Amino acid sequence: MGFLDIKRATKSYGAVKVLHETDISIEEGEFLVLVGPSGCGKSTLLNMIAGLEEVSSGDIAIRGRSMNGVKPAERNIAMVFQSYALYPNMTVRGNIAFGMEMHGIPKPERERKIGEVAQLLQIEPLLDRKPGQLSGGQRQRVAMGRALTRDPDVFLFDEPLSNLDAKLRVDMRTEIKKLHQKLGTTIVYVTHDQIEALTLSTRIAVMYGGHVQQLGTPKEIYDNPANMFVAGFMGSPSMNLFPAKVTGHEGRPAAEIRLGDGSLARLPFAQGFEGQEGREIMLGIRPEAITDRDGADRNARALQVIDARVEVTEPAGSDIFVVSQMGGRDVTGRFRADVPVRAGEHFPFAINMDKAVAFDPKTEMRIS
Amino acid sequence: MATAPTSEAILAGTGAPARSGGRSRLAAHLPRFVLYAVLTLFCLYYLLPLYVMLSNSLKPLSEITAGGMMALPGEWTTAPWSAAWSSAQVGVEATGLRPYFVNSILMVVPAVALSTIAGALNGYVLTKWRFRGATLVFGLLLFGCFIPFQMVLIPMARMLGLMGLAGSVPGLVFVHFVYGIGFSTLYFRNYYAAFPTELVRAAQIDGAGFFRIFWRILLPSSGPIAVVCIIWQFTNIWNDFLFGASFSDFDSQPMTVALNNLVQSSTGVKEYNVHFAGAIMAALPTLFVYAVAGRFFVRGLMAGSVKG
């Protein structure tokens, strides 16, 4: 039993099931990110943990205590909202104090805590301003400050960075991570941004269509996606997925793919697929596993170099993204910036098959 | 309305080359002064009755009956005003309109206050504590605003009798409160629907209860809609005639009913100047509100027509 246990929890509105049976268990101090496209059920699940939405069936427990029927205020949680939800009529001080006031904490104690939190988040000069006078980043800090005064068992974040501009978002992301490392509080964090998920979390639950598609550490999710949805959703640029057929190559099982010029190429697998010749699969290879020859990982066991025609090049400063046709799809590789690659010409692509994954095209599930 | 993109800015031209030879360019074919002349003409049309009331309330009766209704007073006098206020024959007694003006005040203030408070609480429940059938309840409430009140006159007369409120100012307060709830709820519901629900959720997590959230979080931000609602209710209730005529006695009549009695009384000479002075008195409170808070008045009118 973990610190936060979600056991077969579901949520329905009438006949519509927005969250199917969900099991997640995390330990104290973990940083769980619920990630997925909008409408996947992640915010609903967060609201259920907060007690803002009731559980239709199943159970959510914190510290082993079932939360069914327990009011939000009595769950010992704190929440940071997407819009920050700062009370517009109160000063920053009033906003931070409100929750403590509601819980009957005496004034001197409140003041002490406000001082602590303000110092931690460096918002002391803002304490007597109204939320309307603050910038986005400052509001974000105040919202976190309000949550921090609660000493909660679990911190809940509902897309807290989505209203910030790109630069500030990166800064605040770092701050949240620092805060987690300093305080060690358990966090459940909802986002649709897979980079936030990968950078912040100790564990990720990828959600889609009301189902948890995969629950795992960032590395597990990134390297071993359980299905094609997770493979495509996590990582940027996203994983290349293209059709291939299992054949043999120099006595080892290999994936046969058709290149843009009509020729066939064979990519030997690092492991597996013995005796499965003829099987249709979807091959998944991340862009960084498709490189120029010299940029390839020297420790790779199954490195295959093929000549393929370059369709488009997209220089991105530190790297250059190179697009070619494989299996009838556009496949992106990540080359070093100074490689003399030109569109329309053939060029050697080094494919690291150690990093390749395969999926069943029908079930879209991972073939291990 | 203030933040809506103004089409006038577009029509003023944004640097697009003018197309000459187009069939009819409103701006080009109608010179600006014609436009202004038409608009001014309509200003005169709307102001005419006000001018008639005002100028004729300040002149002796003889000037009106001699065909001088459109002229400014030859001899300025405030006698019609004092007569209308304190000595004119209203119904059977020569009390002037003063006691009825007081009745209207006594009726309007509590009725507006009560229906506004009820509307605020209803709007809060209907938006932030939604339950199954909330929209239906709201729809039924709203329909109640639009029924012809002829439908309720007969049973309401009986009900007021049963409650011991027949023919009294408190009776009118009650009636206006009851039939004012619908619009108050409409205003507050539409306003609170746009109020971020996340704030309510944050307050719930902070441990605030139903009333605390209303009192500390929503109410402090409700100033604008409260003004709109109060102005709407004030105007409507002050201007009501049907309920006043149906449910009041001689000594509890509101201003509108008394004014009508003053004007329609068939005994003696028709003192037009006194009638006009009385009409302005009956109009002054709402005109004052319009002058001071016209913006809110308009917003109230619009909200009353554009529902949902």
Next chain:
Amino acid sequence: MSISETARRPGAADRLRDALPKLVLSPTVAIVAVFVYGFIAFTFYLSFTDSRILPSFGWVGWQNYENLFRIRAWDTAVANLAIFGLLYIAICCALGLMLAILLDQKIRAEGAIRTIYLYPMALSFIVTGVAWKWFLDPGIGLEAVMRGWGWESFSFGWIKDSDMAIYTIVIAAVWQTSGFVMAMFLAGLRGIDSEMLRAARIDGATNFALYRRIVIPQLRPAFMSAFVVLAHMAIKSYDLVIALTGGGPGTATELPATFMYSYTFTRNQMGIGAASAVIMLMTIAAIIVPYLWSELREKS
């Protein structure tokens, strides 16, 4: 406040807290159930009874309705409502739209003009009625003034003319409400996406075409709202008639609303009065219910 304090206690207090929102709403629901829907049912029932000066519960079936349609004054009232309603709605919309478009031409004193157009809406219909009653009175009003200015043959006695008096009601009602319709259309004009207008201008649309083809069709919601508001005001019109003509000359300007009042309270024909009220309600419901239905459905 005290309720939320007691809600701190567990058990029964918890349930009270959960029920609190509904508890707060319940007085309103009860009031509306009784004073709107209960009363509607009561009046509806009365319309099938032999009530005269007081409610009475002898069932007479459709007799009141049959009688109602045999009463000449009711025919007059319905015919008047048709004339008044059609003209009132049509003129208000035409005038309102015209003024809104004129005001939308970057007018210098727009705020002041808008204020002047709209102030009649703040007045009581009784005040409006008094002002227009004497202004239209041939003895002292417009006719007398014109003659006084030397136009001896000028004649304008509609308010005393049984055939024309209903049009004076239209004049006064239009004066009171058209500014409001103007404001509704103006708000609609201002709400139109400016990028679309810019695109139309780049497409070469003239101002006239811009209004006719793009702007006015998009005012459909404003037209709908204006129609619903005006129609229900027309059907409920009571005060203005009382103040302006008192229903006269004779019964020339009776409307269903005044008919109902006089049959119920002065002629002691409560059953017939109730029947006329039911017909008014049905007419309004036919307009309002579909409107509310569509407005509230979009929301949820």
